[in-house]
Amino acid sequence: MTGDEPLTADGNNLPGGPVIDFWQWSMSSLLDNTVRGLFAEYLVARALGVTHAGVRVEWDAVDIVTESGLRVEVKSVSFLQNWAQTRVSTPTVSIPETLAWDAHTGRYEPASRRQADVYVVCVLDVTDVADLDPLNLDHWRFLVVPTRVLNTEVPGQKSIVLHRLAALPGVTECTYTDLRDTVETVGTP
Template identity: 50%
Template sequence: MSGDLGPLVITRRSGSEPIRANGETVGRLGDFWSWACSDLANNTMRGVLAEYLVATALDAAAGTRTEWDTVDIRTPEKWRVEVKSTAYLQSWTQPQLSKVSFHIAPTSGWDTHTGTTSAEVRRRSDVYVFCLLHHQDKQTLDPLDLDQWTFYVLPTPVLDEHCPNQKSIRLSSLERLNPLKTDFAGLQKAVAACAEGMR
């Protein structure tokens, strides 16, 4: 057994990598991705997609996603961005549209390099990006259509001031904090304005 148990170096994969058994190819990584990740409307995958969309808008999607990092995205400008997502529509049968709310609870911080958790509970980002998949027609829902998304950007200190220990926030309450509301095309500018204090 190796004595080095530090973090793995994760390299970006293409999807063409073989899945092997006894030296024989039995599938491709892309097959696994299609099997595991095609439901983009469920809470887990929609959240990962939202992170990717924000990272793409901020030119921060070149590498790979770090699971359990203290913030979701670190930009070339050193901005620390937390991404939250929600939607009116879910994959499963719904009696009505889902109520829109976002998780905003302060958390302890996990350090992937040391494998330790900080005892201090707080919000560690500079900016929050709240991603709402606002589309409300289930037959035409397409999370890959960015016209079906609305983004709300807020400096983290605003949350800390108005919602210091709050665990979640409804859309109506979020709007009262005057976030910058934008489509995908305006997301980079909105994050820059909040991160640099130019509101």
């Protein structure tokens, strides 16, 4: 889709604009938790050079598979939220073991595990709303976490606060421009 496609009914284009109007209406706040997560996946896919692979697959076992075959799970956290806050949030990252679902077969794997080889945690690292610009990638930092580190250091844990995750041995922080090389280096056993 390009965004120019019209909504139709009874074979006629409906007044009010094309599908891009829906995208703008529903996806314009990059601070919204769901939209920020999708945006983070896009940023990582773009940095890893895999946006050409087509439209993302909702509910696939992992968010991204690199050209080298690394399976990447993308997480997004922020100190600021889309609602009124009396103080900044304490970012927490979801890291549970899951049953993998294969979008191509429609089947689940029988055993739970962490599906990815590596996690990329995208941190919108701004604490003052006046400075907030999610489109400025200098406002983001990226933690690259090998799944083997999670399995060793926090086995069975379902979530972890950001500062504790960042302190785990083997976690590498990088900028957006270094993300591709860092993922390949850290994610390869």
